[in-house]
Amino acid sequence: MTKRGRSWRDRRRKSKQKEEGVRHVTASLMSRDDSIQLMRWLRRNGFRDSHLVLTDFPDTGRGVMSTRNLKEGDCIVSLPENLLITTTTVVNSHLGQYIKTWKPRLTPKQVLSLYLIAEKSRGKDSFWYPYIQTLPTSYTTPSYFSTAEVDALPALVREATLRHRKVLQNSYKSLQTSLHNLEPLFPDWKTVFTLKSYRWAWATVYTRSVYKRGPGWEFLDPSDPDVYALAPFLDMLNHSPLVQTDTDFNVSSKCYEVKTEGACRKYRQVFINYDPYDNGRLLMEYGFVMPRNPHSVVTFTADDVVACLAVKQNGLSSKNLLQKKMELLSQENLTVNLSCSGEGLSWRLQTALQVLCMDHDSICNWRTVLRQTPRDPTLWSTARLVAQRLISKRLEQHSSRTQVAEKILDPGNSLISLFILMLLREDLYILEHSLKELNSHTAGALEK
Numbered sequence: 141m142t143k144r145g146r147s148w149r150d151r152r153r154k155s156k157q158k159e160e161g162v163r164h165v166t167a168s169l170m171s172r173d174d175s176i177q178l179m180r181w182l183r184r185n186g187f188r189d190s191h192l193v194l195t196d197f198p199d200t201g202r203g204v205m206s207t208r209n210l211k212e213g214d215c216i217v218s219l220p221e222n223l224l225i226t227t228t229t230v231v232n233s234h235l236g237q238y239i240k241t242w243k244p245r246l247t248p249k250q251v252l253s254l255y256l257i258a259e260k261s262r263g264k265d266s267f268w269y270p271y272i273q274t275l276p277t278s279y280t281t282p283s284y285f286s287t288a289e290v291d292a293l294p295a296l297v298r299e300a301t302l303r304h305r306k307v308l309q310n311s312y313k314s315l316q317t318s319l320h321n322l323e324p325l326f327p328d329w330k331t332v333f334t335l336k337s338y339r340w341a342w343a344t345v346y347t348r349s350v351y352k353r354g355p356g357w358e359f360l361d362p363s364d365p366d367v368y369a370l371a372p373f374l375d376m377l378n379h380s381p382l383v384q385t386d387t388d389f390n391v392s393s394k395c396y397e398v399k400t401e402g403a404c405r406k407y408r409q410v411f412i413n414y415d416p417y418d419n420g421r422l423l424m425e426y427g428f429v430m431p432r433n434p435h436s437v438v439t440f441t442a443d444d445v446v447a448c449l450a451v452k453q454n455g456l457s458s459k460n461l462l463q464k465k466m467e468l469l470s471q472e473n474l475t476v477n478l479s480c481s482g483e484g485l486s487w488r489l490q491t492a493l494q495v496l497c498m499d500h501d502s503i504c505n506w507r508t509v510l511r512q513t514p515r516d517p518t519l520w521s522t523a524r525l526v527a528q529r530l531i532s533k534r535l536e537q538h539s540s541r542t543q544v545a546e547k548i549l550d551p552g553n554s555l556i557s558l559f560i561l562m563l564l565r566e567d568l569y570i571l572e573h574s575l576k577e578l579n580s581h582t583a584g585a586l587e588k
């Protein structure tokens with residue numbers, strides 16, 4: 141065996157660094173020109189930023205890095221109104237006269253989607269060209285999932301996915317009847333406004349718009365609020381549930397501003413907090429999931445709990461008693477969103493479990509469980525056994541779903557598959573952890 145000295149290791153290290161450097165430069169060169177054009181265009185049009193640059197991050201993909209230390213209260217982005225795409229932008233554009241008379245009335249999301257497709261098709265002639273060039277060309281939101289990916293999802297997320305896809309299809313269908321009216325502007329409207337381009341535009345609006353209240357145009361469908369604005373550069377900020385930012389339109393400066401509510405170190409990624417969503421919702425609305433998401437939960441319904449009541453107990457609880465309990469729970473809105481998380485069972489689930497385990501005599505005092513403490517130890521020990529059954533049953537179903545998904549999905553080739561597997565594994569962890577907690581309490585109670 142040849143012994144390799146320090147110089148070999150140094151050479152190896154240097155050549156590895158070079159390889160990585162080449163990979164890094166190749167990856168960033170692809171978007172570097174577009175990023176430079178975007179920044180120039182933004183500054184030409186009144187954008188002010190404080191030392192922020194677009195960068196690829198290994199864990200989140202493209203995002204924003206600060207080149208100086210940021211302190212609480214710093215205004216890091218200030219985007220003038222003329223750089224926002226809102227329904228007002230569209231109404232004042234060449235599409236405006238068509239939007240005003242469109243039948244059936246358009247929703248604000250449809251208006252923005254049509255505009256994005258129209259502007260994209262105009263290429264360099266569009267004012268928005270430098271912005272559109274930096275938009276992703278495809279997304280990881282539900283309308284991009286393959287059939288195998290949809291099938292692999294947990295039941296509730298799968299239902300939400302199918303609903304999401306239906307909304308998109310119906311939205312496109314309702315547009316189709318009037319698209320030919322755009323012929324004077326777009327002679328090739330049939331190949332421009334396709335379902336595929338609409339899916340892209342719709343996902344762009346869904347995943348990248350910020351909240352800005354519109355004027356309430358009377359010619360738009362009021363069933364969807366006019367609160368969306370596409371905000372170049374600001375939409376490059378990724379989400380973290382751990383940060384707080386103040387993101388709003390400032391009516392006096394007429395700029396959309398982002399202010400930090402905490403410090404951020406130099407050369408670190410700057411995040412904003414989109415919404416306190418669990419991973420299922422993040423996947424539905426934004427097309428990604430977060431490892432160790434503090435908002436992640438596994439949810440149950442009251443019917444799931446009822447199915448786990450002991451046969452004996454079920455027998456004892458006459459049909460009428462069970463009906464009464466379900467009425468009480470629904471009065472308190474406690475029949476859905478009963479959940480467990482990395483921290484164990486939620487208060488809602490614990491309460492529903494206790495109500496469903498009450499006997500004939502104690503049900504008249506059912507409100508005592510709403511107060512949470514002190515807990516009736518006998519009632520809670522029955523409820524805990526039902527909880528163990530509930531979680532074990534779900535864990536069994538979920539483990540086999542995850543095993544099947546691991547065989548079918550290819551996370552190396554599809555980011556969507558990777559996110560779905562992350563979602564399944566996170567739920568598995570929550571269920572295992574919750575069951576462990578329940579078992580340890582049972583063991584503790586037996587030892588006493």
Ligand SMILES: C[S@@+](CC[C@H](N)C(=O)[O-])C[C@H]1O[C@@H](n2cnc3c(N)ncnc32)[C@H](O)[C@@H]1O
Nearest residue numbers: 200201202347348375376377378379426427428
């Ligand atoms: C407003 S954009 C943020 C910029 C985006 N990363 C880009 O390159 O254009 C929102 C999208 O960024 C991605 N994203 C945001 N936060 C993320 C995170 N913490 N981890 C992974 N992807 C994230 C998701 O694809 C999401 O739909």
